Amino acid sequence: MxxxxxxxxxxxxxxxxxxxxxxxxxxxxxxxxxxxxxxxxxxxxxxxxxxxxxxxxxxxxxxxxxxxxxxxxxxxxxxxxxxxxxxxxxxxxxxxxxxxxxxxxxxxxxxxxHPNSYMVEEIWQELARAKYQEWERDSTKRLSDLLKLEESCEIALKEKHLHDVTQNEGGADEVSDSASEQLAALKLVFKKAAETDIPREVPDHLCCKITLDIFRDPVITPSGLTYERSVILDHLEKVGAFDPVTRESLYPWQLVPNLAIKEAVEAYLEKHGWAYKME
Incomplete structure (x- = not known):
């Protein structure tokens, strides 16, 4: 022993x-x-x-x-x-x-x-799924709250309109026009408030040039191009030691975390949780 x-x-x-x-x-x-x-x-x-x-x-x-x-x-x-x-x-x-x-x-x-291991990918997928479910739950509540608030505001404006009409019979048309404008402005405000939760295309600069998916762990090359770490490492190992876009020589030790893009992605996902959805 x-x-x-x-x-x-x-x-x-x-x-x-x-x-x-x-x-x-x-x-x-x-x-x-x-x-x-x-x-x-x-x-x-x-x-x-x-x-x-x-x-x-x-x-x-x-x-x-x-x-x-x-x-x-x-x-x-x-x-x-x-x-x-x-x-x-x-x-x-x-x-x-x-x-x-x-x-x-x-x-x-x-x-x-192990940045390009199967477990890292598995953990990311579970995290993305959880983040999407959290967003889905929260956005459903936000939408419900917005609708209730919009309805309350519409009722209040209509009640004010009726009151103004009774107080100003001679200018009923003018009061009605003002009320219509206020209702239209109200709908616009609530439409803008709901836009954050409407899925759309993720900006190109936040996506990997190889996978076209939103970045998870972006790294930048000496030529200034940014890739997903696990994807570019896989390319360097299986395809060859060169940049897939510029074709210049490239080695793993030359990859540097792109903190600016990472922070931008995190900020984007914080506001647009729907972007976590996995296809």
């Missing part, structure tokens, strides 16, 4: 291996038992908690997913899987605020470790 490694550590690692084998065979109950024994032996190893959480996720036991992931991120605040599954669990009970925060944390950590 290696120096500094206890028999409990060895047993726990073997139990993790057993749990992984059960998981691959879709024997989730057996996997949970194995991970639970590993946790009993070594409760401070975060991967045992996230592995068990993944089994609970497969069984749609979201309460236990949340419990295990909370423990995992307490032990390792940089656990991508811990934050990711915690976010999913929180969203299951409609806790959009905390769920989205957990997914954003997982995405930041994932991008830092």
């Amino acid at each position: 290696a120096k500094g490694v206890s028999s409990a550590d060895v047993q726990a690692e073997q139990l993790k291996i057993d749990g992984n084998m059960y998981f691959k065979k879709n024997r989730f109950a057996a996997a949970i038992d194995a991970y639970t024994e590993a946790i009993t032996l070594c409760p401070n190893v975060p991967i045992y908690w996230t592995n068990r959480a993944l089994c609970h996720r497969k069984r749609n036991d979201w309460t236990r997913v949340e419990e295990d992931c909370l423990k995992a991120v307490q032990l390792d605040h940089k656990s991508v899987k811990g934050h990711y599954m915690l976010g999913l669990a929180l969203l299951q009970r409609q806790n959009f605020t905390d769920g989205i925060k957990a997914l954003e944390k997982a995405l930041d950590l994932g991008r830092g470790a």
